[in-house]
Amino acid sequence: MYMYILKRLGLALLVAFTVSAISFSLLFMAGDPAIAIAGENASAEDIQMVNDRYGFDRPIVIQYFEWLGKAATGDLGNSWYFDLPVSDLIADRLGVTMLLGLLGMSFALLLAIPMGVAAAVKPNSLIDRASLFISVVGQAIPSFWFGLILIVVFSIKLGLVPASGSTSWKHFILPTIVLGYYATPAIMRLTRAGMLEVLSADYIRTARAKGLSARKIMFKHALRNAIIPVISLAAVQMGFMLGGSIVVESIFALHGAGFLAWESISRNDLPTMQALILIFSMFYIFFTFLADILNAWMDPRLRIA
Template sequence: MGKYLIRRLLQVIPVLFIISFVVFCLVFVAGDPVALMLPEDASQEDIEQLRESLGLNEPFHIQYFTYMVGLVQLDFGDSFRYNQSALPIVLERLPATLELAAAAMIIAIIIAIPFGIWSATKKNSPVDFLATGGSVLWKAMPNFWLGIMLILLFSVTLGWFPVSGRGTLSHLVLPAITLGTGIAAEMTRLIRSSMLEILNQDYIRTAKSKGIRNFFVVNKHAFRNALIPVVTITALQTSTLVGGTLVTETVFSWPGLGQLLIQAVNTRDMAIVQASVFVIAFIVILMNLLADILYKILDPRIKY
């Protein structure tokens, strides 16, 4: 286990290197941010002077080398919009995004586990068709449309929840539901298919023949063994959660990393873009590593 963790941690380095290279290339070809940093009546001399001070007049390989030297020191440069180092700004917004993502995942689990188990134990019944049909419907709904509909119904019409912002628990409800329902739909279908496979195993039939109550057979024996793919999809959904916050945070004006990244892209604040993508990539890699550790906890037979 220890050797495996060391190997996985060492694999993080080339992955982050590749991600940083791709992000830098995309930023390099995205355009010149100097045009947004200076007023429209700025002279060509002012433009060239600012470009030289930022190192943007250097060739690609020189700019990339400078970028990598800063990256090793966790220095992504200064944000021209906020006039300070980019990484502290990103880390300041990160707790809001993690709060929203955690709430969305809790909602997804609360919805998906009972509906997935119920659908599997009632195969081909009206309950099964309702759960599978509902999961397809919720998965097909775009986040921004669902968020707007929730705002119109529960905020504008009924006045139950705030329209936007962050502060109290009531501010968290609508964006968490918007983000969590799509993930719940996918998890419900996976739990159903995994449970159906487990329920047909010999040891489940043996447990039933011994007179063990169906509730304990399903929830103690079957569901525990069905958790492996659920853990996998939960870890993989981390990237979906973080990516989904880009839209959800914009719709609800949630002051998180997603909203910051959208604003940075619109204003070509490349230091913020690079720092945000790096932090998001690190979180996704960390969650995948955590999923591998949970495999061993759930099933000690798994060997690394």
């Protein structure tokens, strides 16, 4: 098991390193960064001045390692647009995004897994149909429209929760539902399929022959085995929620990292984009790593590295 963790960790670091190189090279893929800063009609002297200040004319490899070294110590450079350190900018916004992502994922798991299990226990029953309906609707409704409907009903008509901002826990209720609901269908269907398969497995029959209680069969023997693929899916969804919550963040005016990403893209703020890509990729890598470890912990067959 320890060997497996070490090996996965090594792989994760390798991927992280590769991703950092790609996200650094973004700066140079979009054309000469010096021209981008100085403007298209800048004179040669202006461009020279930008190069003197930022050092864009030095060999790229040197610039990369310098950037990587700084990034490792938390210095991600200055935003071209806000003219503030990128790390401060992101630190301000990341808390909201992470909170929203975790809440959204918890909501999705709490809704999807029990419904998936219930649907699998009684296939083609009313509850199976209902869960199918919920997941089809979740798949079909675009997040922005669902968010707006919720605002109209619960904030404007009923006045139960605030429509925008991020100052109290109440502000997070609607965004959590919108973000979480988006991830629900896939998790629910995968849980259902996994449970259906596991429940017809021979070892469940063995468990019944042992006279175990229905609860123990369901939770100890069936759910654990069925949930393994769900963990991998949830890890990917989690990464997606952190990086892709732009729509939800803009609807509910939550100023999170997703919103920042949108701002920096529209303003061609390369250092901020670079840093965000780096951070979101690291989240992906981290959650995938976590899922691998969790899976290996749950299924001993995976531990053979």
